[in-house]
Amino acid sequence: xxxxxxxxxDKIRAAAQAARHAADSVQAYAEQIAAGASAAxxxxxxxxxxxLAIFAxxxxxxxxxxxxxxxxxxxxxxxxTNAISSVIVVGALLSAGIDPSSGTGSGAARVFGFLALTLAxxxxxxxxxxxxRMLSMFKKKG
Amino acid sequence: xxSGNIAGLxxxxxxxxxxLALRGLSSPETARQGNRFGVIGMGxxxxxxxxxxxxxxxxxxxxxxxxxAIGGSIGVWRARTIQMxxxxxxxxxxxxxxxxxxxxxxxxxxxxxxxxxxGVPGGIHGTTLFEMSLGAAIGAMTFTGSVIAFLKLDGRxxxxxxxLPKRHAINIGLGILLAIFILAFIPTETxxxxxxxxxxxxxxxxxxxxxxxxxxxxxxxxxLNSYSGWAAAAVGFTLANLALIITGALVGSSGAILxxxxxxxxxxxxxxxxxxxxxxxxxxxxGLPESEPRPxxxxxxxxxxxxxxAAKKVIIxxxxxxxxxxxxxxxxxxxxxxxxxxxxVKYAIHPVAGRMPGHMNVLxxxxxxxxxxxxxxxxxxxxxxxxxxxxxxxxxxxxxPAAKTDSSSPIYGMPILDVEHAKNVLFVKRGLGPGYAGVxxxxxxxxxxxxxxxxxKKMVDSIVKAMG
Numbered sequence: 239x240x241x242x243x244x245x246x247x248d249k250i251r252a253a254a255q256a257a258r259h260a261a262d263s264v265q266a267y268a269e270q271i272a273a274g275a276s277a278a279x280x281x282x283x284x285x286x287x288x289x290l291a292i293f294a295x296x297x298x299x300x301x302x303x304x305x306x307x308x309x310x311x312x313x314x315x316x317x318x319t320n321a322i323s324s325v326i327v328v329g330a331l332l333s334a335g336i337d338p339s340s341g342t343g344s345g346a347a348r349v350f351g352f353l354a355l356t357l358a359x360x361x362x363x364x365x366x367x368x369x370x371r372m373l374s375m376f377k378k379k380g
Numbered sequence: 381x382x383s384g385n386i387a388g389l390x391x392x393x394x395x396x397x398x399x400l401a402l403r404g405l406s407s408p409e410t411a412r413q414g415n416r417f418g419v420i421g422m423g424x425x426x427x428x429x430x431x432x433x434x435x436x437x438x439x440x441x442x443x444x445x446x447x448x449a450i451g452g453s454i455g456v457w458r459a460r461t462i463q464m465x466x467x468x469x470x471x472x473x474x475x476x477x478x479x480x481x482x483x484x485x486x487x488x489x490x491x492x493x494x495x496x497x498x499g500v501p502g503g504i505h506g507t508t509l510f511e512m513s514l515g516a517a518i519g520a521m522t523f524t525g526s527v528i529a530f531l532k533l534d535g536r537x538x539x540x541x542x543x544l545p546k547r548h549a550i551n552i553g554l555g556i557l558l559a560i561f562i563l564a565f566i567p568t569e570t571x572x573x574x575x576x577x578x579x580x581x582x583x584x585x586x587x588x589x590x591x592x593x594x595x596x597x598x599x600x601x602x603x604l605n606s607y608s609g610w611a612a613a614a615v616g617f618t619l620a621n622l623a624l625i626i627t628g629a630l631v632g633s634s635g636a637i638l639x640x641x642x643x644x645x646x647x648x649x650x651x652x653x654x655x656x657x658x659x660x661x662x663x664x665x666x667g668l669p670e671s672e673p674r675p676x677x678x679x680x681x682x683x684x685x686x687x688x689x690a691a692k693k694v695i696i697x698x699x700x701x702x703x704x705x706x707x708x709x710x711x712x713x714x715x716x717x718x719x720x721x722x723x724x725v726k727y728a729i730h731p732v733a734g735r736m737p738g739h740m741n742v743l744x745x746x747x748x749x750x751x752x753x754x755x756x757x758x759x760x761x762x763x764x765x766x767x768x769x770x771x772x773x774x775x776x777x778x779x780x781p782a783a784k785t786d787s788s789s790p791i792y793g794m795p796i797l798d799v800e801h802a803k804n805v806l807f808v809k810r811g812l813g814p815g816y817a818g819v820x821x822x823x824x825x826x827x828x829x830x831x832x833x834x835x836x837k838k839m840v841d842s843i844v845k846a847m848g
Contacts, residue, residue: 285620286507286617289616289617289620289622289625292622292625292626293613293616293617293625293626293628293629294629296395296399296625296626296628296629296630297629297630297632297633299399299629299630300399300402300629300630300631300632300633300634301633301637303399303402303403303630304402304630304633304634304637304638305637306403306406307402307405307406308405308406308407308408309641309729309731309737309738309741309756310408310729310738310741310751310754310756311405311408311411311738311741312638312641312736312737312738312741313467313471313736313737313738313739313741313742314405314411314415314738314742315402315405315634315638315737315738316471316601316602316605316635316638316736316737316738317467317470317471317474318401318402318405318414318415318418319402319605319609319630319631319634319635320471320474320475320478320605320608320631321418321422322398322401322418322421322422322627322630322631323478323608323609323612323627323628323631324422324478324481325394325398325421325422325425325612325623325624325627326478326481326482326485326612326615326624327422327425327426327429328391328425328426328428328429328619328621328623328624329481329485329488329489329496329615329618329619329621329624330447330481330484330485330488331426331429331430331433331444332429332433332489332495332496332619333485333488333489333492333495333496334433334440334443334444334447335433335436335437335440335495336488336492336494336495337437337495338439341492341494341501342501343490343491343492343501344491344492344495346487346488346491346492347487347488347489347490347491347492347495348443348488348492350484350485350487350488350491351484351485351488352443352446352447353480353484354480354481354484354485354488355444355447355448355451356447356448356450356451357451357477357478357480357481357484358451358477358478358481359447359448359450359451359452359455360451360452360454360455360458360474360477361451361455361474361477361478361481362422362451362452362455363451363452363453363455363456363459364454364455364456364458364459364470364474365455365459365474366415366418366419366422367455367456367459367460368458368459368462368467368470369415369418370412370415371459371460372464372467372742372745373408373411373412373415374412375742375745375746375748376408376411376741376745376751377745377748377750377751378408378750378751378752379750379752379753
């Protein structure tokens with residue numbers, strides 16, 4: 239095995255080089271992907287994912303809690319879910335704090351907020367009160 | 381004043397209190413406490429937002445106070461004065477209000493995003509715009525859909541299905557249009573496109589509900605309940621508010637479960653209900669051969685009183701007709717007389733009796749009927765064979781044995797109350813007309829059935845009088 243074909247040696251060298259190139263580019267791709275992912279999420283998990291997680295878990299909690307509601311209380315269930323939906327009032331309250339001089343749209347935004355706040359207030363007071371009124375009627379055999 | 385983190389935690393607390401509010405409803409004993417948890421949760425959420433916004437300008441403060449005063453007094457007035465028979469209408473209206481609020485809050489955020497911490501006009505994040513348009517679209521559908529449901533329930537609009545030609549094609553077209561508008565809105569943040577989304581959704585809400593008949597209202601009202609929840613959740617995502625996200629998820633799944641229970645109670649698929657065209661109040665299929673008049677046994681109030689007093693066990697089956705005639709108090713009075721004579725009295729409630737889930741239970745509770753005398757379908761059905769009298773008042777299809785035997789009947793497969801197994805059946809009814817499904821009730825013609833024709837309330841009053 240003293241004689242080695244120089245052509246063969248060249249081929250081997252070329253192959254090794256190609257492999258090195260391939261490895262380099264794979265690493266480059268991997269780095270690019272990682273950088274892209276990190277850029278998309280600002281280096282951390284997007285807060286949207288956390289909100290989505292809370293939402294998904296709340297759906298599941300809701301599923302079990304609502305199945306446990308006795309059918310005789312399904313009407314109060316509807317009125318109380320109505321009442322708690324009015325927590326949308328937090329959005330309406332934010333709009334009331336808008337500085338009227340802060341931009342062209344702020345006047346309209348305040349009017350929308352005012353209307354939303356009024357509607358949500360109807361639901362908060364009406365929803366909880368009517369639920370209470372109904373529940374107070376449910377009595378056991380005396 | 382409050383840091384964002386503390387505010388976030390407080391919103392989480394209020395979300396948990398809302399879960400406990402629903403949890404309380406698992407039994408009438410804990411239900412009122414649950415409702416109080418709900419009130420506290422709402423108080424925490426509102427107070428947190430209020431404190432977070434400090435310092436308040438004087439005019440803004442008055443502005444808020446005015447809105448709460450107007451809305452609050454309307455709410456208190458409605459809650460105090462509403463008749464229990466009109467609960468479905470009230471709930472439909474409440475859904476409409478939530479729907480409209482779910483349009484107005486994103487609109488406000490779109491016009492002045494700086495007030496919501498969403499950046500500057502023209503620079504709102506794409507995800508946020510998507511959430512906004514979703515909330516507004518679902519909210520708008522909930523709004524008009526609930527208004528139509530209210531009009532139908534309140535008798536201001538016909539309860540019969542309104543069938544437009546090519547309605548499915550129209551709905552699909554509008555749905556595609558809606559998707560295009562939303563896709564166009566996200567990159568452009570154009571206010572006009574936002575309002576086009578709202579308009580198309582308004583139209584969709586109307587078109588989705590008008591083909592659904594009055595008797596399918598329990599499904600519709602549950603479905604709108606669910607929509608209002610999803611709309612609230614979408615707004616919650618927009619505002620990154622935990623209380624709103626949790627509540628939206630709870631309400632959304634609650635409405636969906638109620639829709640499922642109602643559909644199961646009618647043995648109809650959700651899709652079939654949504655597609656509509658069924659369940660008019662007096663929908664008698666045209667072109668059906670006139671059935672020959674068959675003899676029924678008719679009785680007087682005196683006959684009924686005698687039969688009831690002679691019974692050892694009576695099961696009362698109330699339906700929507702009892703609500704329409706406001707007969708719940710008279711029924712309870714009759715039951716009290718029977719109980720005082722040692723008769724065992726129970727009530728049997730079908731899941732879809734009335735116009736919303738649990739409607740009959742509330743009416744009976746209003747008439748001071750103890751809730752432990754009121755039973756659900758699966759619990760009471762085995763007891764009918766022991767009953768001397770089944771007293772059916774204002775119910776029809778839910779007692780029709782054809783649901784079990786006649787595979788060609790439109791109500792075939794629907795779970796029914798086994799009234800037919802009772803020794804005697806007293807059937808209070810206005811006339812011999814078919815139920816909403818347009819089918820004759822086989823029960824009318826059975827030898828052990830006595831028909832009591834007349835207004836439900838007047839008939840029961842006469843029975844009470846005859847009992848002396």
